[in-house]
Amino acid sequence: MTGPRRDAGQAWAVGQPRAAAAGVAPASSVGSAGGSIYDLGYRNYEGPRLGRPHAIRALFAQTLKVCYGIGRGGRAKLAPFILLAFATIPAIVAVGAFALIRQVGGGQFAEEASPVRHDTYYEIVATLVTLFCAVQAPEALGRDQRHQLLSLYFSRALRRSDYALARFAGIAAAILVFVLIPQLVIFFGLVLSADDVAAEFGREAEFLPGIFGQALVLAGLLGGLSAVVSAYTPRRVYATTAVIVVLSVTVVVSRVLIDLGARSLATVLALLSPVDLLSATNALWFGSRPESRVVFMADLPLEAFLAAAVVIVAACVGILVRRYERIAA
Amino acid sequence: MPLITLDALTKRYPGVTALDALTLEIEPAIVGLVGSNGAGKSTLLKILLGLLAPTSGRATIFDLDVRTRGTEIRQFVGYLPEHDALPPDTSATDFVSHMAEISGLPRAAARERTAEVLRHVGLYEERYRAMGGYSTGMKQRVKLAQAIVHDPRLLLLDEPTNGLDPAGRDEMLELVQRTGTEFGMTVVVASHLLGEIERVCDFLVAIEGGRLLRAARLATFTEQTGVLAVEVDDGADELAAALVSRGLDARAVGRTVLVAFEDDRPYDLVRDAVADLDLPLIRLEQRRHRLEDLFAEAHSGEPAA
Known part of the structure; x- marks a missing residue:
């Protein structure tokens, strides 16, 4: 929508005061608080107004930045970047080790024996991702409630549901970046250190759907759950604790149930537990054996876990939108 | 055409009616929205912004319904809330330009307008510092800046001088006046401080208990009536009755009889009545009809003016 003043002329026929104000440049400086010795006067904005779509994009981008503490001083960057560093270091070390071993000619053997591979990476960083969600989702959502x-x-070019969706998408994107960076370090590290780069790329490319698929499920599921918890818990300390509890308590419960012999109940819980779900989808994407004992024992196809994950993400988004439709502002 | 129209606008909470069938048209001007705390001022502003849904009735801005065309309307509306609304870990520049983008301005324009607007509200080098360290006055300026950064056509200010010291109040009121005159915005200022409103507004809307007391040009509020205060030692009630029987609008408040007057006629009538009743007259004083009287009357259950 460009030039709204003119094409909306009949809708808001104010005109007069604007016309009177145009070009007026009083020399007064309000407040006289600084060193300004001249004042250009107020200028009306005649440029484009991009409306709701732009507002949504801007909010999404800002959420992504908030999650990494960008634009909020050095201290806010500490937690996300330290966590990201911890998540990436194993990948860098593994890539370095491959490169060395390849030079002495043991490449294939090293890759298969290495604990740091695309299909095992989710398990390696699971705790770090959980911590990232627990610390950063409350930043993205609780801040707005704490500081009113x-x-x-809501009094700008947004709907309440736009706000909820843009914030959720921003949190999910931040998690996506968090899990993709180490995976891509491994990917490019292996490809670029290979003798035959093209062949290695072809071999590695088979992992790409798995890498992105698992990252998307992870970002949606953990982002959705931590966003819902944060939306209902403005206080940061409580929100962080609550996110950790929500993301891990079901795992503990299902383990206990299995040990007590209540397998069918454990299976149901596995379908609700983010850690088990992600373990199952990881196995599904990479065609490997699920790490989670509960998933392994539950007599269900791995696709069921993917479906459950999608349902949970949808439910989280629904709850989030509903929360912001009703919250007092 | 009016900028804002309210048609039987009603907002009920369980047990409380915040707005009671408010019908009103507001033309482009600097409009003072006055009423005591809890009169429904904030509720009205929030309904206009789409932050609250009315229970019944209709409100339009720029001839668009606030319930269905909110995002379009709000590109051209600025709002300064009554409460604190600034993230302490962010700088004024980053915050205001983010808010400009959320109002639909492209990024580059948002940055440019932010620098300009922060200068207009009197924030200079401080604008790059985190807002947590700002004084109340500076915070209030940032709140005003975020409300005008997208050059709205309508600016809604909820108690803009809240928490400011006298000097800060003067500066804020001067800014409010400039946004209305020089910046060319229609401004609605909600306040319970009539003295402040009187200084900056051309139009006044008085509400009380969710009902409209009066809406008129400020000039007509003050010029239209004077009040003659007649203080007597005793017999105030008799004097009031005598004056009413002579066709004056008079009422006794303690030992004083307040007589509304528009011309010189009451002076003679008061003199005669006092003489007839043989009352000890202490003082005869002409009072400017002040805005407070509107509310005094409303509270004592009489219709306003």
Whole structure:
């Protein structure tokens, strides 16, 4: 929507005060608080107004930035970047080790024996991703409630549901970046250190659907759950604790149930437990054996876990939208 | 054509009616929305912004319904809330330009407008610092800046001088006046401080208990009536009755009889009545009809003006 002033002329026929104000440049400086000795006067904005789609994009981009502490001083960057570093270091070390071993000619053997591979990486960083969600989702959502910013957002070119969706998408994107960076380090590290780069790329490319598929499920599931918890828990400390509990308590419960012999109940819980679900989808994407004992024992096809994950993501988004439709602003 | 129209706008909470069938048209101007705390001022602003849904009735801005065309309307509306609304870990520049983008301005334009608007509200080098360290006055300026950064056509200010010291109040009121005159925005200022509103507004809307007391040009509020205060030692009630029987609008408040007057006629009538009743007259004083009187009348159950 460009030039709204003119094409909306009949809708808001104000005109007069604007015309009167145009070109007026009083020399007064309000507040006289600084060193300004001249004042250009107020200028009206005549440029484009991009409306709701732009507002949604801007909010999404800002959420991604908030999750990494960008634009909020050095301290806010500490937690996300330290976690990201911890998640990436094993990948860098593994890639370095491959490169060395390849030079002495033991490449194929080293790759198969290495504990750091595309299909095992989710298990390696699971705890770090959980911590990242627990610390950063409350930043993205709780901040607006703590500092009463919702009334400013909702009184702009956004709908309440837009706000909820843009924030969720931003959190999910931040998690996506978090899990993709180490995977891509391995990917490019292996490809570029190979003797035959093209052949290695062809071999590695088979992992790409798995890498991206698992990252998407992970981002949606953990992002959705931690966003819902954060939306209902403005206080950061409580939100962080609550996210950790929600993301891990079901695992503990299902383990206990199995040990007690209540297998069918454990199976149901496995379908609700994010850790087990992700273990199952990881096995599905990479065609490997699931790490989770519960998934292994539950007599269900792995696709069922993927379906359950999708349902949970959809439910989280629904709850989130509903929460922001009703929250007082 | 009016900028804002309210048609039997009603908002009920369980047990409380915040707005009671408010019908009103607001033309482009600097409009003071006055009423005591809890009169329904904030509720009205929030309904206009789409932050609250009305129980019944209709409100339009730019001839668009606030319930269905909210995102379009709000590209051209600025809002300064009554409460604190600033993230302490962010700088004024980053915050205001983010808010400009959420209002639909492209990124580059948002940055440019932010620099300009922060200068207009009187924030200079501080604008790159985190807002947590700002004084109340500076915070209030940032709140105003975020409300005008997208050059709205309508600006809704909820108690803009809240928490400011006298000097800060003066500066804020001067800014409010500039946004209305020089910046060319229609401004609605909600306040319970009549003295402040009187200084900046051309139009006044008085509400009380969710009902409209009066809406008129400020000039007509003050010029239209004077009040003659007649203080007597005793017999105030008799004097009031005598004056009413002579066709004056008079009422006794303690030992004083307040007589509304538009011309010089009451002076003679008061003199005669006092003489007839043989009352000890202490003082005869002409009072400017002040805005507070509107509310005094409303509270004592009489219709306003």
